[in-house]
Amino acid sequence: MNRRKNITLYCAAGAFLLALFLSNIFFGSVKIPLRDILAILSGNFEGRESWRHIVLETRLPQAVTALLAGSSLAVSGLMLQTLFKNPLAGPSILGISDGANLGVAVSMIYFATTSYITTIATAFAGAAVVLALILWFSSKLKNNVMLLIVGIMMGYLASSVISILNFKASSDKVHQYVLWGMGDFGNVSIEKLPYFAIIAIAGLIAAVLLIKPLNALLLGESYASNLGVNIKRSRLMILGCTGLLTATATAFCGPISFIGLAVPHIARLVLGSSNHQQLLPVTLITGSCIALLCNMLTLLPGSNGVLPLSAITPIVCAPVIIYVILNRKNIQYFN
Amino acid sequence: MIEARRLAIGYKNNILHESLDFELSCGEVVCLMGLNGAGKSTLIKTLCGFIKPLGGSLKIDGEIGVVLTDKGNAGGLTVYEMVSLGRYKHTGYFGTLRENDHKVIQESLKAVGIEGKADRYMSQISDGERQKAFIAKALAQECPIIILDEPTAFLDVTSRIETMALLRKLAYNQGKAVLISTHDLDNAINFADRLWLLSKERQLVSGAPSSLVENGTVEEFFKLRDAGTL
Incomplete structure (x- = not known):
């Protein structure tokens, strides 16, 4: 019976994801008739070249990017919440996104590079430094709330360094960085997309392979090590995977807050379980859905342009967190 | 199943016990008792492999399943x-x-x-x-071995007795070696085959509850506590 429920859930989630993905391709700030879009997608389009360009080289890569970035961030958040035994952990709360931001700022402003390989490498380095610091603090601080506050402080520290870098930089570089800082799934062009996709998918596969130790870690590290989990190795692998996913999503799409924090909660509430065998795949799909939804919502002004993504994700995700905190007494996984 | 000779336990700059000798066999229930700070938890952690012994020999025959106080x-x-x-x-x-x-x-x-x-x-x-x-x-x-760290600490009286009776039954029916750390003297005397009394002064004293009660060791152990010298 449980299995049937799960299959229904996966089918529903898959259908929802597909619908959102197609909506992202069908709707945009330029109106293109549905028939023409279908013709473009099937390769039989004879009309305006600009439309083909919009659909194939703007909307399609943007939708794929949102799909992958959303699941990357959501899965990172889930792994962090399990590892730190803290339902309010997430890549942006713990300062990991800010670490990646700092890495990007250094490469954009200081090295003045436009190579995305350098950008990813510096973003990953920044995320890894913050992760290592958080890990070090987590061995000192048994109290999870204190650890979150330390993470928030690290985020502020990284932001301060970014401000100082901006102060010293020339205005055009700052402008470029500020644009990136608004977050945009459209930053990834069709040429860059394969690189982004390969790294993100590799990270997601690694996350799926960590399901078993993640489940054991729900009992705490002592129990997990007694069950046969190699704690040091698992922790490194989980953090490495989180760093890679967060850094990649941040380097390509800019800082996207809240998806990593909120989506695992949505997934747990929908699924009614903390068992990662179901929770991780559901978080992955939900992350894609929420990112695609947020991307759609940036189009709200109509033909007058698009809203910055960083303005949309909190509107969608913050209420989820507030709901979860208000109802924590009645939510199983909080107790 | 477990045999320790001149086992030293503790942390790098805080050695709690320098020479403990004890053994645990299959099919028996042993209750580990001691005052706070006597090193019960450290001993349990050492046996479970969470911390390394500082010296002596510790032979463990088979794997250990643990029940801890972690909430998770x-x-x-x-x-x-x-x-x-x-x-x-x-x-x-x-x-x-x-x-x-x-x-x-x-x-x-x-x-x-x-x-x-x-x-x-x-x-x-x-x-x-x-x-x-x-x-x-x-x-x-x-x-074959189950080690439990204060399994009855947060339980009401009925659940305490139930849990201890269950552990005893498992030891007898399934031949498990069961080691329980506890503060609950009454249940320890009622359900354990042996008690291990751990204190800073006398290291580890092991014996059947009845004989430890009769020869006054238990009384001495707990009187010393009342006098505040342990």
Whole structure:
């Protein structure tokens, strides 16, 4: 019976994801008739070249990017919440996104590079430094709330360094960085997309392979090590995977807050379980859905342009967190 | 199953005991008692392999299943899912349960008497039931030795007696070696085959509860506590 429920859930989630993905391709700030879009997608389009360009080289890569970035961030958040035994952990709360931001700022402003390989490498380095610091603090601080506050402080520290870098930089570089800082799934062009996709998918596969130790870690590290989990190795692998996913999503799409924090909660509430065998795949799909939804919502002004993504994700995700905190007494996984 | 000779335990700059001798055999229930700070938890952690012994020899024959005081974050798992984690070493890369695993899990749930709560969330059951679920997890590990760190600490009187009686039954029926650290003297005397009394002054004193009571060791142990010298 449980299995049937799960299959229904996966089918529903898959259908929802597909619908959102197609909506992202069908709707945009330029109106293109549905028939023409279908013709473009099937390769039989004879009309305006600009439309083909919009659909194939703007909307399609943007939708794929949102799909992958959303699941990357959501899965990172889930792994962090399990590892730190803290339902309010997430890549942006713990300062990991800010670490990646700092890495990007250094490469954009200081090295003045436009190579995305350098950008990813510096973003990953920044995320890894913050992760290592958080890990070090987590061995000192048994109290999870204190650890979150330390993470928030690290985020502020990284932001301060970014401000100082901006102060010293020339205005055009700052402008470029500020644009990136608004977050945009459209930053990834069709040429860059394969690189982004390969790294993100590799990270997601690694996350799926960590399901078993993640489940054991729900009992705490002592129990997990007694069950046969190699704690040091698992922790490194989980953090490495989180760093890679967060850094990649941040380097390509800019800082996207809240998806990593909120989506695992949505997934747990929908699924009614903390068992990662179901929770991780559901978080992955939900992350894609929420990112695609947020991307759609940036189009709200109509033909007058698009809203910055960083303005949309909190509107969608913050209420989820507030709901979860208000109802924590009645939510199983909080107790 | 466990044999320690001149075992030294503690942390790098805080050696708690320099020379402990004891053994634990299969089919017996041993209660480890001692005042706060006597080193009970450190001894348990050393036996479980969470910290390394500082010296001496420690031979452990077979694997150990543990029941700890950690609360963990398992509230969103069902009792069945939590107990199934005991099969960790027996399952493959994704932790998929096979037919035999399901059989072992069901038997473990039955042995502790919570098979009726298998589909409940861990957060929905009582403290006593949660303790039983963790004992079932230890049983599902199929280890010959079970070590429990203060399993009755947060339980009411009835659940304490139930838990101790259950552990004794498991030791006898399944031939498990069971080591329990506890502050509960009455239940320790009633249910244990042997007591280990751990104190800073006298290291580890081991014996049957009845003889330790008769020769006054228990009384001395607890009188010393009243006088505040231990």
